[in-house]
Amino acid sequence: MLKKFELILTVVENKKLNNSYFQLILTHPNPLPEMLPGQFVEVKVENTTTVYLRRPISINDVDYKANRLSLIIKNVGDGTNALSKLCAGDSLNLLLPLGNGFTLLENGSAILVGGGVGIAPLLYLGGKLREKGVKVTYLLGFKYNSDIIDLSAFEAVGDVNITTEDGSIGVKGFVTNHPVINSKFDRMYVCGPTPMMKSVAKCAIESGTDCEVSLENMMACGLGACLGCVTQTKEGHKCVCSDGPVFNINELIW
Amino acid sequence: MIDTRVKIGDLELRNPVMTASGTFGYGTEYKDFVDFSRMGGIIVKGTTLRKREGNPYPRLAEVSSGILNTIGLQNKGVDYFIEHIYPEIKDYDTNIIVNVSGTCPEDYAECAEKLALLDKIPAIEVNISCPNVKQGGMTIGVNCAAAGSVIKAVRKAYPKTMIVKLTPNVTDITEIARAVEAEGADSVSLINCLNGMAIDAERRKPILSMVTGGFSGPAIKPVALRMVYQVSKAVKIPVIGLGGISNATDAVEFMLAGASAIEIGTANFVDPSVTMKVAAGIEEYLVRHGYKSVREIIGALEVS
Ligand SMILES: Cc1cc2nc3c(=O)[nH]c(=O)nc-3n(C[C@H](O)[C@H](O)[C@H](O)COP(=O)(O)OP(=O)(O)OC[C@H]3O[C@@H](n4cnc5c(N)ncnc54)[C@H](O)[C@@H]3O)c2cc1C
Ligand SMILES: Cc1cc2nc3c(=O)[nH]c(=O)nc-3n(C[C@H](O)[C@H](O)[C@H](O)COP(=O)(O)O)c2cc1C
Ligand code: FES
Numbered sequence: 233m234l235k236k237f238e239l240i241l242t243v244v245e246n247k248k249l250n251n252s253y254f255q256l257i258l259t260h261p262n263p264l265p266e267m268l269p270g271q272f273v274e275v276k277v278e279n280t281t282t283v284y285l286r287r288p289i290s291i292n293d294v295d296y297k298a299n300r301l302s303l304i305i306k307n308v309g310d311g312t313n314a315l316s317k318l319c320a321g322d323s324l325n326l327l328l329p330l331g332n333g334f335t336l337l338e339n340g341s342a343i344l345v346g347g348g349v350g351i352a353p354l355l356y357l358g359g360k361l362r363e364k365g366v367k368v369t370y371l372l373g374f375k376y377n378s379d380i381i382d383l384s385a386f387e388a389v390g391d392v393n394i395t396t397e398d399g400s401i402g403v404k405g406f407v408t409n410h411p412v413i414n415s416k417f418d419r420m421y422v423c424g425p426t427p428m429m430k431s432v433a434k435c436a437i438e439s440g441t442d443c444e445v446s447l448e449n450m451m452a453c454g455l456g457a458c459l460g461c462v463t464q465t466k467e468g469h470k471c472v473c474s475d476g477p478v479f480n481i482n483e484l485i486w
Numbered sequence: 487m488i489d490t491r492v493k494i495g496d497l498e499l500r501n502p503v504m505t506a507s508g509t510f511g512y513g514t515e516y517k518d519f520v521d522f523s524r525m526g527g528i529i530v531k532g533t534t535l536r537k538r539e540g541n542p543y544p545r546l547a548e549v550s551s552g553i554l555n556t557i558g559l560q561n562k563g564v565d566y567f568i569e570h571i572y573p574e575i576k577d578y579d580t581n582i583i584v585n586v587s588g589t590c591p592e593d594y595a596e597c598a599e600k601l602a603l604l605d606k607i608p609a610i611e612v613n614i615s616c617p618n619v620k621q622g623g624m625t626i627g628v629n630c631a632a633a634g635s636v637i638k639a640v641r642k643a644y645p646k647t648m649i650v651k652l653t654p655n656v657t658d659i660t661e662i663a664r665a666v667e668a669e670g671a672d673s674v675s676l677i678n679c680l681n682g683m684a685i686d687a688e689r690r691k692p693i694l695s696m697v698t699g700g701f702s703g704p705a706i707k708p709v710a711l712r713m714v715y716q717v718s719k720a721v722k723i724p725v726i727g728l729g730g731i732s733n734a735t736d737a738v739e740f741m742l743a744g745a746s747a748i749e750i751g752t753a754n755f756v757d758p759s760v761t762m763k764v765a766a767g768i769e770e771y772l773v774r775h776g777y778k779s780v781r782e783i784i785g786a787l788e789v790s
Binding site for chain 2: 238
């Protein structure tokens with residue numbers, strides 16, 4: 233297991249990506265520790281009276297050369313709203329890296345399926361898979377046109393396929409309505425809302441494709457200590473924060 | 487040199503700072519963030535005679551300055567602890583104390599008896615905030631007779647230091663404290679979680695799977711402080727204070743109110759190295775006020 237740190241990072245940039253998504257680019261005076269795709273950070277939210285617990289956020293990308301960590305966050309409540317107000321130069325207290333991360337294929341092909349802000353961890357994952365010689369195909373689902381963000385970073389890693397529920401861009405419907413999901417892949421990696429992950433898992437089972445999903449349970453410690461974040465597995469309750477957030481669908485009782 | 491040592495029964499703590507059960511796992515989970523040699527002790531997760539799967543998800547809710555939980559004492563049972571966890575943690579450079587839970591006096595006693603055989607476990611903390619299956623599920627710790635009978639049974643089975651952890655969900659906590667003192671408790675720790683509830687108004691649903699849950703964190707500190715003050719006046723055995731402690735000032739307040747040691751729970755979730763800061767901050771307070779020993783501040787509250 234990688235050593236965990238409590239680090240105070242500095243905001244280099246807070247980029248508005250659309251009406252509700254923003255990207256925080258963070259840096260640290262010392263080299264960032266190693267982090268794996270699918271792992272997450274726990275962010276301490278300052279300057280609010282309503283937020284007590286840290287907020288778990290996936291690692292979107294790490295640039296070790298520039299010593300930068302990127303997070304993509306959707307503003308859904310008081311905690312993420314406070315984070316959306318951060319400015320360059322502000323500091324942010326993070327615990328990292330937490331959780332297990334995705335298992336990386338060597339060679340072959342993978343489809344990385346993201347729904348909404350669940351696309352966040354798939355950028356770092358795609359980059360690492362590509363380094364391992366894997367052909368990366370993205371399938372990214374959004375509700376509306378207005379939820380879509382600039383996907384050029386994803387396009388630099390693999391083919392990008394899009395669905396929107398209103399059909400304004402890409403294929404109309406859910407990710408499971410996109411024909412690309414029926415192509416042959418060695419593994420599926422999925423992150424998004426639970427109903428979406430369940431329907432993709434169904435496709436994976438039908439086509440006999442290996443499939444890993446990243447769960448987003450409510451968390452307190454993020455370290456496997458409080459047992460608050462459990463999910464039901466074939467071996468009983470497991471902690472999403474420390475045994476996960478990534479699980480092979482074979483392990484889960486869905 | 488400031489003397490930060492305190493004694494709870496036969497248990498010697500290098501400083502009064504311990505972690506509260508259920509909030510610090512087995513210590514291992516926090517090893518990257520703390521130095522065990524700067525802690526008085528680690529109180530590990532509630533352990534029961536048999537394995538428990540715990541309650542369904544969702545188990546957590548966030549509320550103003552605190553949280554609600556309904557974990558349901560998920561643990562793998564005392565035999566698993568002894569075989570698999572104890573060997574991993576026994577050489578940590580701090581006191582390892584096991585929190586014992588149960589549903590009837592016999593189960594508590596059997597669990598305690600097994601733990602008594604472990605050299606590196608100098609004490610147990612008996613959690614009586616558990617439902618009594620034999621008495622219709624009523625919480626053991628809300629009734630002097632039920633609490634007394636559990637503590638009597640554990641006392642017979644366990645010769646080392648026995649701390650009894652009290653529930654605050656009672657009319658008069660001093661009565662229960664006196665009842666367990668009379669049955670041979672070496673110390674009482676308080677408070678466990680307050681009963682609470684959270685509702686999602688939009689969905690018209692409770693947030694927790696079990697509808698109600700245990701309330702902890704900074705929000706409960708005033709209640710905990712009041713109870714520690716009352717109990718330390720009512721019993722002769724040392725009192726361990728907890729409930730919402732997040733910094734050294736909080737810890738000092740509990741000691742002034744009568745606590746000989748303190749535990750930190752929920753605050754570990756937000757600040758994983760909080761125990762280090764509290765231990766250092768207590769020393770800083772002692773220096774600033776010209777004390778030579780931390781024991782001088784126990785119960786030193788000046789009430790005119
Ligand atoms: C492993 C993991 C990775 C995540 N990655 C991302 C990401 O990359 N980008 C992103 O925008 N979001 C991510 N999330 C979700 C994010 O943590 C929540 O949206 C955020 O905590 C909401 O906080 P809030 O105060 O803004 O909203 P609140 O008003 O507190 O809550 C809004 C919703 O968020 C959920 N939530 C609140 N607190 C927590 C918590 N402590 N743990 C988990 N869920 C919570 C609640 O179920 C609620 O429905 C991730 C969650 C997990 C568990
Ligand atoms: C997630 C969680 C799990 C807990 N599990 C236990 C337990 O197993 N046994 C016990 O005696 N107390 C348990 N407690 C209660 C704490 O040890 C402590 O008494 C309470 O949280 C109040 O202190 P705090 O406000 O510092 O957290 C638990 C509390 C929390 C938040
Ligand atoms: S959040 Fe505490 S165990 Fe997972």
